Structure formats: C-alpha cells, structure tokens
Amino acid sequence: MILYVIRRLLLAIPIAIGVTIVCFSLIHLAPGDPLSTVLPDNATPEVVEEIRAAYGFDKPLPVQYLVWLGNVVSGDFGLSIQSRRPVLGDIVPAVQNTMILAFAAVLIGFPFGTILGAIAGYSQGSLTDKVVTAISITGVSVPHYWLGMVLVVIFAVNMGALPAMGMGPGGQSDFALNWAHLRHLLLPAITLSVIPAGIIARSVRATIADVRKKDFVSTLRAKGLSPAWVFLHVAKNAAPVVLAVCGLQFAQLLGGSILVETVFSWPGTGFLMNSAIFTRDLPVLQGTILVLSLFFVVINLLVDVLQTVFDPRIRRG
Amino acid sequence: MMSRSARQAATPAPEAPAMPQNRLVTVEDLNVRFLSRDGDVSILNGVNFTLDRGEVLCLLGESGSGKSVTLRALMRLLPGNARISGRLEVDGHDIAAMKERQLRPLRGSTVAMIFQEPMTALDPVFTIGQQITETLRAHKGLSGGAARKRALELLELVQIPNAPARLKAYPHELSGGLRQRAMIALALSCDPKLLLADEPTTALDATVQIQVLLLLRELQKELGMATVFVTHDIGVACEIADRVGVMYAGRLVEGADVGRIIKEPLHPYTSALMRSTVHAGMRGQVLDSIPGAPPDLAALPPGCAFAPRCQSARSLCVQDEPGSTSLPAGRTVRCHIHGAEAAWRTSPPLAE
Ligand SMILES: Nc1ncnc2c1ncn2[C@@H]1O[C@H](COP(=O)(O)OP(=O)(O)O)[C@@H](O)[C@H]1O
Ligand code: SF4
Numbered sequence: 022m023i024l025y026v027i028r029r030l031l032l033a034i035p036i037a038i039g040v041t042i043v044c045f046s047l048i049h050l051a052p053g054d055p056l057s058t059v060l061p062d063n064a065t066p067e068v069v070e071e072i073r074a075a076y077g078f079d080k081p082l083p084v085q086y087l088v089w090l091g092n093v094v095s096g097d098f099g100l101s102i103q104s105r106r107p108v109l110g111d112i113v114p115a116v117q118n119t120m121i122l123a124f125a126a127v128l129i130g131f132p133f134g135t136i137l138g139a140i141a142g143y144s145q146g147s148l149t150d151k152v153v154t155a156i157s158i159t160g161v162s163v164p165h166y167w168l169g170m171v172l173v174v175i176f177a178v179n180m181g182a183l184p185a186m187g188m189g190p191g192g193q194s195d196f197a198l199n200w201a202h203l204r205h206l207l208l209p210a211i212t213l214s215v216i217p218a219g220i221i222a223r224s225v226r227a228t229i230a231d232v233r234k235k236d237f238v239s240t241l242r243a244k245g246l247s248p249a250w251v252f253l254h255v256a257k258n259a260a261p262v263v264l265a266v267c268g269l270q271f272a273q274l275l276g277g278s279i280l281v282e283t284v285f286s287w288p289g290t291g292f293l294m295n296s297a298i299f300t301r302d303l304p305v306l307q308g309t310i311l312v313l314s315l316f317f318v319v320i321n322l323l324v325d326v327l328q329t330v331f332d333p334r335i336r337r338g
Numbered sequence: 339m340m341s342r343s344a345r346q347a348a349t350p351a352p353e354a355p356a357m358p359q360n361r362l363v364t365v366e367d368l369n370v371r372f373l374s375r376d377g378d379v380s381i382l383n384g385v386n387f388t389l390d391r392g393e394v395l396c397l398l399g400e401s402g403s404g405k406s407v408t409l410r411a412l413m414r415l416l417p418g419n420a421r422i423s424g425r426l427e428v429d430g431h432d433i434a435a436m437k438e439r440q441l442r443p444l445r446g447s448t449v450a451m452i453f454q455e456p457m458t459a460l461d462p463v464f465t466i467g468q469q470i471t472e473t474l475r476a477h478k479g480l481s482g483g484a485a486r487k488r489a490l491e492l493l494e495l496v497q498i499p500n501a502p503a504r505l506k507a508y509p510h511e512l513s514g515g516l517r518q519r520a521m522i523a524l525a526l527s528c529d530p531k532l533l534l535a536d537e538p539t540t541a542l543d544a545t546v547q548i549q550v551l552l553l554l555r556e557l558q559k560e561l562g563m564a565t566v567f568v569t570h571d572i573g574v575a576c577e578i579a580d581r582v583g584v585m586y587a588g589r590l591v592e593g594a595d596v597g598r599i600i601k602e603p604l605h606p607y608t609s610a611l612m613r614s615t616v617h618a619g620m621r622g623q624v625l626d627s628i629p630g631a632p633p634d635l636a637a638l639p640p641g642c643a644f645a646p647r648c649q650s651a652r653s654l655c656v657q658d659e660p661g662s663t664s665l666p667a668g669r670t671v672r673c674h675i676h677g678a679e680a681a682w683r684t685s686p687p688l689a690e
C-alpha cells in the first residue's frame with residue numbers, strides 16, 4: 022500500500038514537470054508578440070529590445086524555462102502585463118473564490134447525484150429508474166449558462182429573493198460563512214452543480230447496477246445478511262469507480278467555469294482567465310493555467326490513492 | 339431407504355405419525371416459472387423429493403435441467419421475476435410462504451449454500467475473515483474477537499494451511515481450491531442443518547476437485563448436516579450420495595438410493611446417462627454423449643419430455659405425460675414403461 026503510494030507519487034513528478042513545460046510553451050507558441058499590447062505603437066527598436074531584455078525574452082528558450090521555473094517555485098509568477106502587479110496577487114484570490122464555488126457545488130451536486138444514482142441502480146428498469154435517468158440526462162444536457170440565466174430571472178429578477186451577481190459584502194476577497202455571503206453563493210453553486218450531479222448520477226447508477234449483478238451478491242443474500250448490509254458491500258465495490266468520476270468532476274469544478282463565473286460575475290479563475298484572454302495578459306493566463314493544472318495532477322493522485330483504500334486488488338496491481 | 343439416518347429412525351415417534359421426525363426437507367409439486375416480456379417459461383414442473391436429517395441427495399442431470407433453480411428455490415434465492423408454487427418445507431418452515439424478512443435468519447444458518455464459482459462468489463474487496471465473521475455476527479451475535487476465533491477454527495476445519503494469514507487475505511490472493519475451501523468454511527460457519535452445494539467442484543482443476551470432494555464428504559460425515567449436492571458427474575454422485583435424483587427438463591425423472599440406481603437404472607434417461615459414463619470409467623466425464631439435446635423449456639413437447647431422444651419411446655409417450663410412479667424401496671420414476679407398462683406395450687412404436 023505505502024509502496025504503491027510512493028510509486029504513484031514518483032509518477033506524478035514527471036507529469037507535473039510536463040505541465041510546467043506546456044504552460045511555459047504557451048507564452049511562446051501563442052500567436053502575436055506578448056509585448057505588443059503594452060508597447061506603444063511608435064516604440065523604437067531600442068525600446069522594444071530593452072523591454073524584451075527586461076522580461077528575459079532575449080535568452081535561449083531552455084534558459085528562459087529554467088529561470089521561469091525557478092521563479093514559479095519560489096512563488097514569483099511574474100508581473101501582469103495589464104496591471105503591472107505580481108500575477109500571484111491576482112491568482113490567489115481567484116483560486117480561493119473558485120474553490121469556494123466548487124466546494125459549494127460539490128456539497129450540493131455530489132450527494133444529490135450519488136443518492137439519485139444509487140436509487141436508480143437499485144431499482145433498475147422500474148419507473149423510478151426511468152425518472153432518475155431522465156433527470157440526469159436533462160442535467161447533463163442543459164447548457165449551464167442558460168440555466169444560470171433562468172435561475173437569475175426567477176430568483177433574482179422576479180422573486181427578488183437572491184442576488185444575481187457578485188460575491189456579496191467585501192467584494193472578492195472577504196468571504197465568510199454568513200447569510201449575506203451565502204445568498205450570493207447559492208445561485209452560481211446550484212448552476213454549477215447540475216452537470217456534475219447528472220454525470221455522477223449516471224455513473225453511480227451504472228456501477229451499482231453492475232455490481233448488483235455479480236455472483237457474490239447472491240452469496241451475501243444466501244448468508245442471510247440484511248439488505249442494508251448487502252448495500253454496504255455493493256457500495257464498497259462501487260466506490261473506486263464512483264471516486265474516479267467524482268475526482269474528475271471536482272477537478273473540473275476547480276478549473277472554474279468561464280461561463281458561469283461570467284454570468285454571475287463571480288471573481289474566480291474562470292472570470293480571471295476570461296479577462297486575461299481579452300487583454301492578452303499572458304503571464305496571468307499562464308500562471309492561472311499552471312496552478313489549475315497542478316490541481317488536476319494532485320486531485321488525480323488523491324483519487325488514485327483513495328481508490329486503493331476500497332479495492333485491495335489495485336494495491337498490488 | 340438406505341441412508342444412515344433413515345435407518346436410525348426406523349420407528350417413527352408415535353406423536354408425529356404423519357411426518358417422521360427426522361424429515362428435514364419436503365418438496366412437493368414444486369413449480370418455478372420465470373416471468374418475462376416474451377412470455378413466461380416454466381423451469382420446474384412438479385418436482386417432488388424429501389430429505390432426512392444427515393442424508394445426502396445428489397441432483398444429477400444435464401446442464402439446464404433445473405438443478406440450480408431447485409437449489410435456489412430451497413432458499414428462495416431466485417431473481418425477482420421468478421414465481422414459486424408448491425410446498426417447500428425446510429426444518430418445519432414453510433419456505434414458500436415466508437416473507438423475505440423471515441427468511442433471513444434461516445439463510446446462512448439453518449440452510450447454507452456453496453456456489454459453483456469460487457472466483458466470483460466471494461466479495462473481492464473484503465477479506466476472507468471479514469466475510470466469515472460478518473455471517474457469525476449476523477446469526478450468532480458473536481463479538482469481534484469471538485467471531486475471529488471461530489473463523490480461524492473454520493479455516494482450520496476446511497484444512498486451509500497457514501489459516502491466520504489466510505483470514506486477512508483477499509479472495510484474489512488465494513488459489514481456486516483454497517477459495518472454494520474458504521467458501522465451504524463460510525457455509526459451515528453457523529452449523530447449517532441443510533447444506534446446498536451447487537456443483538462445488540466443477541470449476542476446479544481435476545486434482546483439486548478430488549481433494550475438495552473428499553473434504554466435503556469427510557465434513558458431511560463428521561458434522562452430519564443433510565446435503566443436496568448438485569452435479570452433472572455421476573462419478574461424483576457415487577462418491578458422496580445416499581440417494582440420487584435425476585433431473586430432466588425441470589422434472590425429477592427418477593429417484594433412488596445410489597447403490598440401486600447404479601446397479602439398476604429404471605428410467606431410459608438414467609440408463610443413457612450411465613451408459614455414457616460407465617464405459618469411460620465412471621468418473622470425470624461430461625454427460626453430453628446422449629444423442630440429441632435437452633428440449634427448449636419454453637416450448638416443451640406434449641407427452642414425455644425425453645421422448646425425442648428416447649430409444650424406447652412409443653406413441654403413448656408423445657401423447658401422455660408420464661406421472662410419477664412409486665416403486666418398492668422408496669424408488670420413484672416418471673416413465674410409462676414403469677407406470678403404464680401394458681398401455682405402453684400395446685401402443686404402436688414411433689415411426690423411425
Ligand atoms: N433468472 C433466470 N431467468 C430466466 N431463466 C432462467 C433464469 N435462471 C435460470 N433460468 C433457466 O432455467 C433453466 C434451468 O437452469 P439451471 O437450474 O441453472 O440448470 P442447471 O443448474 O441444471 O444447469 C435453464 O434453461 C435456464 O435458462
Ligand atoms: S415415457 Fe416413453 S419416452 Fe419417456 S422415458 Fe419412458 S419410454 Fe422414454
């Protein structure tokens with residue numbers, strides 16, 4: 022088990038390095054000169070060269086990469102081309118805000134999807150199953166910016182019950198667990214939770230139905246165990262698959278949703294990337310993508326390790 | 339009857355003249371249908387047998403004849419689309435009429451089952467020890483420590499070497515033979531009065547088959563539980579059975595003590611089964627060398643289901659279904675030759 026975790030950790034290192042290389046290349050593969058937006062149109066070649074040197078763009082690529090990597094590791098993501106402030110100062114609150122939203126969506130969507138899926142898997146073929154399947158397919162296929170706007174129209178415009186945008190008092194860096202903030206969180210979190218809930222419901226349903234067909238379930242019933250106890254066995258068998266799906270959905274939620282964050286003006290990573298794209302602020306874009314990609318790597322690692330807790334066969338595999 | 343326990347109870351108790359006290363299982367006119375959208379299929383059509391305490395009955399027959407369904411019906415472990423009718427009594431309990439909740443205390447304790455595939459019959463993500471102890475807790479209310487101690491004894495009982503380590507092992511870490519031994523330990527954990535074994539050695543390698551079979555026979559003798567043992571191997575039946583029931587197309591076509599049925603099979607199907615194996619040395623042969631194939635249960639021919647493959651079939655056989663005839667020495671047979679011999683003789687032979 023511990024050996025497996027160590028092996029899996031070692032495997033994550035080259036992946037993480039790969040991620041940094043891709044992120045680094047972004048700035049150089051992107052069409053157009055990153056400096057063109059900040060330079061005045063009439064800049065002389067000398068000025069251009071000077072600024073290029075200031076950003077380190079005159080050195081060979083591998084050297085630039087190593088310098089950049091060293092900076093990133095020490096927390097220096099460079100300066101925002103737009104605001105001239107350290108990129109990290111933009112990324113940290115954005116990541117925090119997206120995390121708040123993602124956790125809220127997880128709290129709403131994951132239990133909902135899991136319970137719906139388990140119920141459907143346990144009543145396969147019945148009316149309940151069909152209703153749940155219909156709900157989850159709808160959930161997966163509804164465009165969520167559209168759902169977001171519908172919710173805004175109902176709860177914010179018509180009922181006036183919930184705010185339509187922003188994070189509440191204190192703006193983007195002052196979240197607290199009180200109603201004043203939570204009411205801002207509710208609509209975007211619900212909107213964001215719908216797709217993962219649908220995907221999770223569908224895969225939980227398929228997995229549970231699959232496990233329930235296995236021979237060992239007959240054995241468990243033949244042993245005279247109660248249905249609840251049998252369900253524990255079914256759930257533990259289904260857990261690795263469900264975990265993998267949940268992990269993937271969680272990672273995607275952490276990536277933030279440009280559409281949902283924009284609809285609700287939620288100052289998270291999606292929102293940040295959206296503005297960085299429009300202003301061609303490559304250092305911000307690069308830093309955000311790097312942080313989010315590393316989250317992906319870490320979450321996948323966690324899911325892999327957690328899976329072994331449930332399935333002993335993976336440990337030696 | 340030839341069985342040990344039957345002989346012991348030669349004088350039935352006076353206060354229970356209708357049912358001998360050592361009677362454990364009574365199956366009368368058992369019918370099982372599976373409902374489906376394309377129409378219902380009758381899988382079992384009037385199966386009758388009884389089993390005394392400590393007795394071993396082997397159900398013999400080609401694949402698809404309804405042996406597993408019979409076994410599962412005894413525990414009501416059939417899927418939701420199955421409909422059972424008839425009398426089904428185990429240890430005084432009316433199994434057919436009981437609610438699922440009432441069945442639970444019986445399953446795994448009074449009646450236990452060993453399945454064919456040790457690879458898939460155990461939960462892959464729980465240890466052998468956990469799977470045995472949870473049964474002990476459910477039925478015997480043993481505490482954690484006591485249950486583990488008993489589980490260890492059970493693994494030793496089924497002669498699993500290095501038992502303490504095996505308790506902590508997962509099924510995939512054991513060989514097929516050891517897994518089946520663990521399955522046997524699990525089945526024996528709550529001292530069942532009735533053990534149901536569904537081809538417990540079929541999935542194993544030949545040498546392991548014999549070891550597991552000998553172990554089962556030894557344990558049955560030692561612990562004395564009544565056993566219904568399903569097999570399609572007549573050699574296995576000879577090794578372990580007191581009585582044999584031959585199944586064909588969802589019916590019990592012949593029942594007799596093992597010695598008698600081997601010496602003198604009465605039903606043409608039983609004879610055919612014998613012939614197809616006796617010449618090959620009576621052991622380890624798959625019993626499919628009878629010409630033709632078992633009938634489709636969804637479209638049974640009128641008359642005797644075996645008629646299309648029977649060398650003794652006459653026109654009576656394809657018109658009337660033979661009933662069950664009781665013969666001396668507790669034998670039963672479903673065949674016109676034994677039930678309506680005169681009519682069978684006078685009816686014209688079937689055109690070739
Ligand atoms: N769940 C089920 N639904 C429909 N038919 C079934 C089901 N289980 C078994 N059968 C049918 O019942 C018949 C007898 O099966 P089974 O008792 O398993 O045979 P055996 O154990 O003698 O090989 C087969 O024709 C099989 O197709
Ligand atoms: S009833 Fe007729 S067809 Fe059936 S087994 Fe007897 S002789 Fe053969």
Ligand SMILES: [Mg+2]
Pocket residue numbers: 405406536537
């Ligand atoms: Mg079978």
